[in-house]
Amino acid sequence: MLAVRFDRFGPPDVLEIGVAPDPRPGPGQVRVRVEAAGVSPVDLALRAGTSPGSKHLALPHIPGVDAAGVVDEVGPGVVDVAAGDEVFGTVALAALGGATAEYTILDFWGRKPARMPWHEAGGAGSGVETATRALDLLDVRDGMTLLVHGAAGGVGSIVVQLAAARGARVLGAARVESHAFLESLGARPVSPGDVAQSVDRALDVAGAGALDDLIEITGSADHVVTLADFEGPAKGVRLSMGRPAGQADGRHGLAQVAALVERGLFRVPVREVFPPHEAAAAHALAARSPRQGKVIIDATRIPY
Numbered sequence: 313m314l315a316v317r318f319d320r321f322g323p324p325d326v327l328e329i330g331v332a333p334d335p336r337p338g339p340g341q342v343r344v345r346v347e348a349a350g351v352s353p354v355d356l357a358l359r360a361g362t363s364p365g366s367k368h369l370a371l372p373h374i375p376g377v378d379a380a381g382v383v384d385e386v387g388p389g390v391v392d393v394a395a396g397d398e399v400f401g402t403v404a405l406a407a408l409g410g411a412t413a414e415y416t417i418l419d420f421w422g423r424k425p426a427r428m429p430w431h432e433a434g435g436a437g438s439g440v441e442t443a444t445r446a447l448d449l450l451d452v453r454d455g456m457t458l459l460v461h462g463a464a465g466g467v468g469s470i471v472v473q474l475a476a477a478r479g480a481r482v483l484g485a486a487r488v489e490s491h492a493f494l495e496s497l498g499a500r501p502v503s504p505g506d507v508a509q510s511v512d513r514a515l516d517v518a519g520a521g522a523l524d525d526l527i528e529i530t531g532s533a534d535h536v537v538t539l540a541d542f543e544g545p546a547k548g549v550r551l552s553m554g555r556p557a558g559q560a561d562g563r564h565g566l567a568q569v570a571a572l573v574e575r576g577l578f579r580v581p582v583r584e585v586f587p588p589h590e591a592a593a594a595h596a597l598a599a600r601s602p603r604q605g606k607v608i609i610d611a612t613r614i615p616y
């Protein structure tokens with residue numbers, strides 16, 4: 313098959329189209345013909361060689377942890393989907409990538425609703441899992457006020473909608489250029505460090521040194537979770553890393569999102585879509601502020 317890949321670490325232009333072996337699904341996995349794949353911060357860090365995971369990669373490596381596509385082969389033990397089903401989800405965690413290719417292996421998935429565009433579905437998997445896991449940890453419920461720091465990015469733009477669907481009032485902290493975008497997602501925008509309202513829970517998605525403020529605003533480190541600040545535990549703040557750390561995961565969120573999409577209550581904001589041969593431009597854009605939603609690679613666009 314053809315794939316976007318890199319054979320050395322470096323800037324976005326190390327990405328190129330190349331031939332890669334066809335992947336095969338193991339137990340509990342499915343293989344999909346990819347329609348669209350999301351670009352995530354972990355893809356950028358793995359490519360640059362700055363992620364702790366970079367040293368575990370066998371090069372050449374195919375980036376991309378999220379994909380949507382049509383199931384074409386199921387591994388042993390898979391009973392909920394069959395060849396021909398349309399799904400969206402996340403690649404095998406141990407693979408640290410593989411999505412920006414003609415075929416990829418998914419570790420977990422949800423059924424793609426007919427009204428969910430492929431480009432949105434391709435960018436949903438890990439953001440939905442992560443957002444659901446974090447909201448569960450914070451026990452966000454009807455009537456609470458949640459402050460999301462880093463609210464406009466790929467994960468934040470999903471968090472704010474899922475929190476609102478739980479009945480929470482959502483304050484989205486982001487730079488002023490992203491305020492109208494956050495309003496379009498149903499969040500009340502605020503500037504970081506400028507929150508004058510009572511807040512029950514806070515989620516740090518940005519990992520930008522905001523934890524002391526968030527503890528003060530909520531009144532307790534127990535009311536704060538971070539997804540990206542490794543100093544969290546030293547401050548008494550839970551750092552949610554999901555499966556690698558053996559914590560409960562948020563995979564059940566994919567079915568919930570599918571149900572919300574059917575009712576017109578959820579969308580994955582797509583910042584821009586690139587064909588595979590422009591993957592370097594996709595990675596470059598994903599690193600640039602103001603980040604609003606997901607950058608997507610359309611795996612069906614020819615020339616590959």
Ligand SMILES: NC(=O)c1ccc[n+]([C@@H]2O[C@H](COP(=O)([O-])OP(=O)(O)OC[C@H]3O[C@@H](n4cnc5c(N)ncnc54)[C@H](OP(=O)(O)O)[C@@H]3O)[C@@H](O)[C@H]2O)c1
Nearest residue numbers: 353442462464465466467518520539540552553601602603
């Ligand atoms: N723990 C987990 O399980 C898990 C899972 C997925 C992702 N993550 C991590 O979570 C983080 C966010 O992921 P993502 O996909 O949402 O990334 P993203 O799409 O790149 O968005 C990052 C967001 O954080 C904001 N931000 C960055 N620095 C900031 C600062 N100093 N003050 C305020 N906002 C700031 C950005 O705003 P601007 O663009 O306006 O600067 C942007 O809205 C990444 O570090 C990622 O690695 C963790």
